[in-house]
Amino acid sequence: MTTMQRDPLVDDYLRRLETAAADLPQERRGELVTEIEEHIEAALREGGAGDEAAVRNVLERLGPPEEIAVEAGAGTSGPVRGRLETGAMVVLALSFALPFVGYLVGAGLVLASKAWDGHEKAIALLIPPFVVVVGGLVVLAGAASVAEGESFDSGLGPVEVAVLMASALSGLLSAAYLSHRLRQPRTV
Amino acid sequence: MEPGGTSNALSQLRRGALEYCVLALLEQKERYGFELVRSLSSVDGLVTSEGTIYPLLTRLRKEELVTTFWEESASGPPRRYYRLTDTGAEALAVFADQWARFRDAVDALLTSGGRHDHDAA
Numbered sequence: 001m002t003t004m005q006r007d008p009l010v011d012d013y014l015r016r017l018e019t020a021a022a023d024l025p026q027e028r029r030g031e032l033v034t035e036i037e038e039h040i041e042a043a044l045r046e047g048g049a050g051d052e053a054a055v056r057n058v059l060e061r062l063g064p065p066e067e068i069a070v071e072a073g074a075g076t077s078g079p080v081r082g083r084l085e086t087g088a089m090v091v092l093a094l095s096f097a098l099p100f101v102g103y104l105v106g107a108g109l110v111l112a113s114k115a116w117d118g119h120e121k122a123i124a125l126l127i128p129p130f131v132v133v134v135g136g137l138v139v140l141a142g143a144a145s146v147a148e149g150e151s152f153d154s155g156l157g158p159v160e161v162a163v164l165m166a167s168a169l170s171g172l173l174s175a176a177y178l179s180h181r182l183r184q185p186r187t188v
Numbered sequence: 189m190e191p192g193g194t195s196n197a198l199s200q201l202r203r204g205a206l207e208y209c210v211l212a213l214l215e216q217k218e219r220y221g222f223e224l225v226r227s228l229s230s231v232d233g234l235v236t237s238e239g240t241i242y243p244l245l246t247r248l249r250k251e252e253l254v255t256t257f258w259e260e261s262a263s264g265p266p267r268r269y270y271r272l273t274d275t276g277a278e279a280l281a282v283f284a285d286q287w288a289r290f291r292d293a294v295d296a297l298l299t300s301g302g303r304h305d306h307d308a309a
Contacts, residue, residue: 028246031246032242032243032246035221035242035268036239036242038221038222038265039221039222039225039238039239039242041264041265042222042264043222045263045264046222061229061237061238062237062238062239063236063237063238063239063240064237065239067237067239067240068237068239068240068242068243071239071240071243071244072242072243072246073243
């Protein structure tokens, strides 16, 4: 945009800012970097001299890029998805392979993570038991009505199959919810 | 490092007061970002890192305490100017009133009255 040859110190500074602001929404990050870039250009234009000492002085007055990024809200979204979070979601999603135990392990991992708040953890962990309980009630009601019709055989009816499927997939639902919440920007 | 988290208390106070200093500067006239930043940092002890003022300006804009507009500049690219909104003016008036009371109360305790009584006890 400008004809001014940019100092490598400035490039380096803006790169650090970009990195520090990595978890901000893209639009917000771009705006912040542009503003700081414009500030540097204005400061150097005003100062007259564009020598290294002048550049250093401008950058020093701006302060560490990491501090600017934090002020803009970077780093407040909690730890970005790490191994713990990925593990928790995978275990929950696959908990149909090892019913109950899979859920308990997944729940333990979710509770150990700081990436979700208490509210999100509660919702995620209540999804599977809720589905199972509701499913159980549906099966009981179905069995009762079938028994009345006297055509009840001990095999699995379509209702039972559906409930078992739902129970198995409830871990998947829970994992999907957790994954979705991780992608939401936090406001603090 | 100051005793008992003095440094943290001061930085919190500074942070809280800074946005109203921005509003106060804008009450006088519209200013562009760089001008605002330099006016604030010319006041001793108010701003430690100039760069942190830009995120503050964004927040003020989102809260609709200020609005922005672009204007051509004689010496360089167009500048983003900041202007106080009516809401901003109200917020500033409320803060100015509360601040005066707060400052007086703290001053009263810090100077002769409160402290000497305490020392004598």
